[in-house]
Amino acid sequence: MSAVIETRNLTKTYGTVKALDGLSLTIPKGGVYGVLGPNGAGKSTLFRILLGLIAPTEGDASVMGGAIRDPKAMRRMGSMIETPRYPPYMSARQVLTWLSLAHGLTSDTTRTDRWLERVGLTEAADRRVRGFSVGMLQRLGVAAALITEPELIILDEPTSGMDPPGIQEMRALIRSLAHDDGLTVVLASHQLLEVQRVCDRVAILNKGKLVREGTVSELTTTGERLRLSLTPLDKASTILGERGTVDGTAILANVPRAEGPALIRALVEQGIDIDEARWVGTDLESVFFTETGSIQTPEHDHVG
Numbered sequence: 236m237s238a239v240i241e242t243r244n245l246t247k248t249y250g251t252v253k254a255l256d257g258l259s260l261t262i263p264k265g266g267v268y269g270v271l272g273p274n275g276a277g278k279s280t281l282f283r284i285l286l287g288l289i290a291p292t293e294g295d296a297s298v299m300g301g302a303i304r305d306p307k308a309m310r311r312m313g314s315m316i317e318t319p320r321y322p323p324y325m326s327a328r329q330v331l332t333w334l335s336l337a338h339g340l341t342s343d344t345t346r347t348d349r350w351l352e353r354v355g356l357t358e359a360a361d362r363r364v365r366g367f368s369v370g371m372l373q374r375l376g377v378a379a380a381l382i383t384e385p386e387l388i389i390l391d392e393p394t395s396g397m398d399p400p401g402i403q404e405m406r407a408l409i410r411s412l413a414h415d416d417g418l419t420v421v422l423a424s425h426q427l428l429e430v431q432r433v434c435d436r437v438a439i440l441n442k443g444k445l446v447r448e449g450t451v452s453e454l455t456t457t458g459e460r461l462r463l464s465l466t467p468l469d470k471a472s473t474i475l476g477e478r479g480t481v482d483g484t485a486i487l488a489n490v491p492r493a494e495g496p497a498l499i500r501a502l503v504e505q506g507i508d509i510d511e512a513r514w515v516g517t518d519l520e521s522v523f524f525t526e527t528g529s530i531q532t533p534e535h536d537h538v539g
């Protein structure tokens with residue numbers, strides 16, 4: 236597996252806050268790679284280090300085989316870190332021409348037209364960006380990230396602030412960039428269903444540390460557990476032993492699906508009152524909430 240990004244023990248400290256805490260991560264070439272994590276997990280800090288915008292406190296990273304801030308490696312990488320802002324009086328086409336010149340490229344209209352078309356902005360190409368929606372600005376931002384024809388693009392929350400049709404278009408664009416153009420796309424997102432649909436592989440960060448990494452199917456087909464809300468908790472925990480993990484007022488039982496009914500019967504026979512039993516951990520949201528300890532809202536539950 237050839238890697239486009241490798242980090243080794245990457246640590247970034249702000250005063251007493253460890254934004255990244257010994258992060259070692261390998262991002263393979265090709266496909267869409269998602270970096271997930273709750274607010275403050277360290278996603279943007281990781282991206283800023285990779286783009287050479289800030290320096291790590293400890294550890295190091297390589298991008299496209301070169302050290303971070305190596306100009307040769309940087310040239311092979313494009314990025315969109317926040318909803319981009321451009322001079323409001325410029326048209327989308329002028330923005331891309333201006334950025335091409337800033338990168339030392341010619342103001343080649345074939346290239347700008349191609350990327351405008353690719354991100355679905357051909358019709359809006361000569362409109363001033365002042366009137367652009369968030370979705371249009373994000374798509375222009377992706378075109379801007381691609382203008383140097385990079386092999387890798389890093390997108391921080393590419394669908395933030397977008398409406399559902401915009402999200403769908405961005406998803407199709409990201410998949411097509413990876414699968415038709417052969418780019419490696421690395422993105423950070425909170426929108427877990429989107430990530431599940433668009434990413435091939437994901438890393439889940441929490442408090443600056445890597446808590447899970449793997450293909451979406453690896454993460455979602457392992458770790459399914461039976462969540463039992465019951466009383467008394469202590470007694471049930473003793474009965475379950477190593478097969479049970481206390482999770483607030485419930486227990487997560489690590490048993491195969493086929494053994495669920497027998498386990499429930501056995502607990503009831505031993506005097507345990509069970510309020511609710513459901514299988515969790517079958518979608519990326521459940522994995523995310525289990526790994527990061529974030530609160531799982533009912534609409535995210537998977538009832539089996």
Ligand SMILES: Nc1ncnc2c1ncn2[C@@H]1O[C@H](COP(=O)(O)OP(=O)(O)OP(=O)(O)O)[C@@H](O)[C@H]1O
Pocket residue numbers: 249252253254272273274275276277278279280281
């Ligand atoms: N410039 C800074 N000065 C001080 N603390 C910072 C700075 N940048 C980030 N942090 C802190 O580092 C931690 C990680 O922040 P970071 O922005 O990388 O997380 P994130 O996963 O991108 O979060 P979000 O999803 O909210 O964007 C947070 O606790 C944040 O408050």
